[in-house]
Amino acid sequence: SEKDTGYRNVALASLMKSFGNIENLVEEVLDFYFYMCSIEMSCKELSQTFLLYANHGKHFVSKERILNASQSKRLSAILLTCGFYDQAGEFTFKVG
Numbered sequence: 578s579e580k581d582t583g584y585r586n587v588a589l590a591s592l593m594k595s596f597g598n599i600e601n602l603v604e605e606v607l608d609f610y611f612y613m614c615s616i617e618m619s620c621k622e623l624s625q626t627f628l629l630y631a632n633h634g635k636h637f638v639s640k641e642r643i644l645n646a647s648q649s650k651r652l653s654a655i656l657l658t659c660g661f662y663d664q665a666g667e668f669t670f671k672v673g
Contacts, residue, residue: 580611583611586611590606629643629644630656634648634649657669
């Protein structure tokens with residue numbers, strides 16, 4: 578698993594913790610991160626998950642507001658910059 582070889586992630590999380598950007602224990606944060614990396618979803622499940630963000634924080638069926646406007650805007654900005662690792666900037670430039 579990535580947990581066995583994720584030394585760079587351990588180093589980065591420790592660095593973020595040293596600057597006060599992580600409140601929880603580094604080990605707990607990394608356990609959650611590695612768990613999230615192992616989630617498997619079908620294309621349909623993945624697209625339904627991201628409809629919440631595409632719909633500005635509203636559930637696509639019930640129309641219930643899950644995220645307020647500020648949360649939706651901030652989350653979209655984060656997703657835009659981190660979803661493609663090293664290719665995030667190029668993707669953003671080419672696709673928008």
